[in-house]
Structures are given as structure tokens and as C-alpha cells.
Amino acid sequence: MWTAPAGDDSRATAHALLLSLAGTLVSDPVLQHAANGRPEIPGLAVSLSHSRSRVAVAARRTGSIGIDLEDVYPREVSGLARRWFDPAELEWMAGDLHAFLQLWTAKEAVGKALGVGLRNSGLRRRVPFGDGPVGSVPGLYVVRLPLDGAVLAVALDEPPVEIVLTEHQGTALRSTVRSRTSFPVVVRGN
Template sequence: MREPRPSSGYLLSVGDAVVDVWTAPAGDDSRATAHALLLSLARTLIGDPVLTHSELGRPEVAGLAVSISHSHSLVAVAARRTGVVGIDVEDVYPRDVSGLARRWFDPAELEWMDGDLLAFLQLWTAKEAVGKALGQGLRNSGLRRRMPLIDGPVESLPGFHVVRLPLEGAVLAVALDEPPVEIVLTEHHDTALRSTVRSRTSFPVVVRGN
């Protein structure tokens, strides 16, 4: 099976533009777990967050840009103080995605994917993440919006960028309305946190715990 192509290089900024991404096991109620995780993350940034939802069901926390996603096994949340953010996570397990790909992907995406499941999930999660960052999900032909084949700008949306984060057994994409900034990924494993710093040639993704 062909490996997805590596990310391209970026020089990134830090400070208030940092994006925090937290993941955790989904548990019995992935939606409730995601909301609890988002509130925990928001509390580290603004102290006393209040979680509400828009008419479209989008989670909102005053003072932050936030996004949530959940798969069968994982929940993922993102928050930042400036701009907008969207996140999507998908489990990696054997399945036939050829029909979905032929229906929604353009020829360049299909050629790059070449039947590879991980490549499909990289594109699919990117489309979902961009839709969430825009606040409209996959409405208005969101699945047909062409995504960068490697981390980088979304051609049809000036300023928007997509970044994929390293996870074991899952694919996770983050969409931002500006070039990638420092992204801090904290992986929760039940009550424990794995604390590791992984060097990347494309952008600084810091994997950490308390």
C-alpha cells in the first residue's frame, strides 16, 4: 500500500496564534466526552468557559475559536484565541472507500489517492475540517472542494490552510484561516497523558502532557 506523501515545509509563528488540540478515548458517549474535553481545554485558556451551540449545532465558547470531532474510538477538540479553526478525526480500519471517492473527489485527488485508504482519509478529514472552520460543515458542495494533497493552502479559499497531525490508528486534520501556526497536540489516554516531543520537518507539532 502506498504511503501518503509527506508534508511540505512552513516557517510558523507562535504566541496568541497557537492552536491547542486535545484528543481522548471516545468512551461510551463520544459526544459528551468531546464536550467535556473541549470545556477542559477551554478552561486552561480563559478560566471559566461557557459552551453553547449555534443554530447549526456548531459548538461555541465566547472568547475562543473552537471545533470538535469524534470517531468510534477517539474524540478530538481544537481551540485558539484568534481566527477560526476546524478539526476532523477518522479511525483507520479496513473498508471500501472507492465509491465515496469516485463520487466526491476530483480527478487530481483520485489520481493522488490511487486506492490508498490513508490518502483517502487525509483528503476526507481535510474537507470536513475546512467545512467546520467555515461554520457550515459540508454544505454547499463542501465534499467537492479540492483539498491540498500535502499540508498547505486551500486553493479555493484564500488564506485557508490544512494541516494533518500524527496520531496512532487515526487520521486527524486541522483547518485554519491563515498559514499554519504552532500546534500543540495533547493526547489523553484515560487518566494518563503521554508526554513526548516529536520533531517535524514541516511545522512544529508538540505532543505533550502536564
């Protein structure tokens, strides 16, 4: 997985970053879009997300993947939470913005991994409060990764042992974070 500043056009930045990442996995990647707008690169499972300030992309050779990113900044989320989250989720988040964003990004990442986004009651889909299997969707796993000023979640159809998140600043590499989990398979983004 790679992240970078959003720039003036976050969608264009995300597409360029996704093509760069894909180029490390397949030769001459071509970005296409499904009828529903989902990005596709033949030979890879891909996902992208963009916020006000940054973009995040993910790619892998097999399986499915979904990624979602939200900036952390003060905002009112209790109305959204009451509308879409069940009582256990509301109790767990207890009005905390960061907890809300952890649930929201996990739900979005799961929807992207399934290829349906938030359609079909995606925001009502139960996700784990921490990293782990998605009880409401057997075979999917959610992992949250540390990122300053943002919440980032990834959903995979196999449990990862290691996820590599590489942050870029323009064309320069900024930092790499390795997130270890207790799951038994290795997933690398770069």
C-alpha cells in the same frame, strides 16, 4: 489540540474534553451550540470531532479553526471517492484508504473552519494533497498531524509554525506531539 479515548458516549467525552481545553485559555468557559449544532465557547474559536474510538478537540483565542478525525480500519471507500472527489484527487489517492482519509478529513476540517461543515459542496472543495494552503479557499491552511490508528487534519485561517497535539488517556496525560511546519505563525492547543 487534545485527543482522548471516546468512551461510551463520544459526544459527551468530546464536550468535556473541549471544556477542559478551553479552561486553559479562558476562565469559566461555557459550551453552547449554534442553531446548526456547531459548538461555541465565547471568546474562543473551537472545533471538535469524534470517531468510533477517540475524540479530538481544538481551541484558539483568535481566528477560526476546524478539526476532523477518522479512525483507520478496513472499509470500502471507492464509491464515496468516485462520487465526491475530482479526477486529480482520485488519481492521487489511487484507491489507498489512508490517502482517502487524508483528503476526507481535510475537507471536513476546512468546512468546520468556515463554519459550514460539508454543506455547499464541501466534499467537492479542493484541498491540498499535503500540508499547505487551501487553493479553493484563500486564506485557509491544512495541516495533518500524526496519530496512531487515525488520520487527523486541522484547518486554520493563518499558517502555523507549530501545533501542539496532546493525547490524554482518561484524566492522565499520555503524550504530546509537536508538529512543525514551514509556516510563519505559532498555534498552540494547550
